[in-house]
Amino acid sequence: GESVGLHLPTLSVQEGDNSIINCAYSNSASDYFIWYKQESGKGPQFIIDIRSNMDKRQGQRVTVLLNKTVKHLSLQIAATQPGDSAVYFCAGDTGRRALTFGSGTRLQVQP
Amino acid sequence: NAGVTQTPKFQVLKTGQSMTLQCAQDMNHEYMSWYRQDPGMGLRLIHYSVGAGITDQGEVPNGYNVSRSTTEDFPLRLLSAAPSQTSVYFCASSLGLANTEAFFGQGTRLTVV
Numbered sequence: 001g002e003s004v005g006l007h008l009p010t011l012s013v014q015e016g017d018n019s020i021i022n023c024a025y026s027n028s029a030s031d032y033f034i035w036y037k038q039e040s041g042k043g044p045q046f047i048i049d050i051r052s053n054m055d056k057r058q059g060q061r062v063t064v065l066l067n068k069t070v071k072h073l074s075l076q077i078a079a080t081q082p083g084d085s086a087v088y089f090c091a092g093d094t095g096r097r098a099l100t101f102g103s104g105t106r107l108q109v110q111p
Numbered sequence: 112n113a114g115v116t117q118t119p120k121f122q123v124l125k126t127g128q129s130m131t132l133q134c135a136q137d138m139n140h141e142y143m144s145w146y147r148q149d150p151g152m153g154l155r156l157i158h159y160s161v162g163a164g165i166t167d168q169g170e171v172p173n174g175y176n177v178s179r180s181t182t183e184d185f186p187l188r189l190l191s192a193a194p195s196q197t198s199v200y201f202c203a204s205s206l207g208l209a210n211t212e213a214f215f216g217q218g219t220r221l222t223v224v
Contacts, residue, residue: 009151032210043115043201043215044154089153093209098144098169100209101153 004033004092005102012108019077021105023090028071032093035064035075038104039086047075047088077107085109113137117202117216124192124223132187132219134202142205143185144169144213145177147198154201159208160185192223 004025013019025033031052036044048059050066050073057064063076077084087106091099118133136143141162146154146169156169160179174196176188185204189196199220203213 034212036215041218043217045215046212049212091154097167098156098159098208099213101146101155103151103153 003102004030004090004094004100008105009103010106010108012110013080014110015080015082017080019075019080019084019107021075021077021088021090021107023073023075023102025071025073025090025092025094027092027094028068030092030094033064033066033073034091034099035062036089036091036101037084037086038089044089080107080109082109082111115202115204115214115216117200117219119219120217122219122221124189124221126192126194126223128192130189130192132189132200132202132221134185134187134216135183136185136202136204136214137183138204138214139182140204140206140214141182142208143179144203144205144208145175145185145187146201146203147171147196148201148218149198157187157200161208189221192221194223197221197223 034049035047038044050057050064061078066073087104089104091101094100115136144159145157158177160166199218202216205213
């Protein structure tokens, strides 16, 4: 079936560096993608989203890039801070009637 | 606004017991969903609703029932709990199903022994 997944289960970065979290999807007709951040013991929280008619979208310290040719999207976090430590999920519209989530990447920020 | 509220936060059940996980939202969203989260597997859709009186199955519906009598509430019922249902359960609401941001509750951690 159609899927949305993440490349790495864990990513470790130094405080102040930029982080890049990657995600791949299989349905070329997917129209909408979203990134969530989940801290320990909490529900997922919205970070940023992007629709398929865009290649890039920026928020506060975050940028999402969408490459429809290779069916890949990434989340870039600038100047990573300890408070960015969490699990990050990409989710997308895979043709099912609700968002499909990837398995998550745990971002560890080293001081 | 409280957003999406789930109760209880923690629950331990014995195999075969039944229970209801409560979910309420105050954003007047038509769409509500239940997901379960297991280690290394992301969130998987159990059931969803596109409005009061309308529900449908998601990816992993077996062993769960839902109903949607009001816009605000979307309870999830476990009919006869099994150890395989040990998980963290999240309720979400949104303006659309797969094309808009979903707002999540804080989760219910369920252990079935």
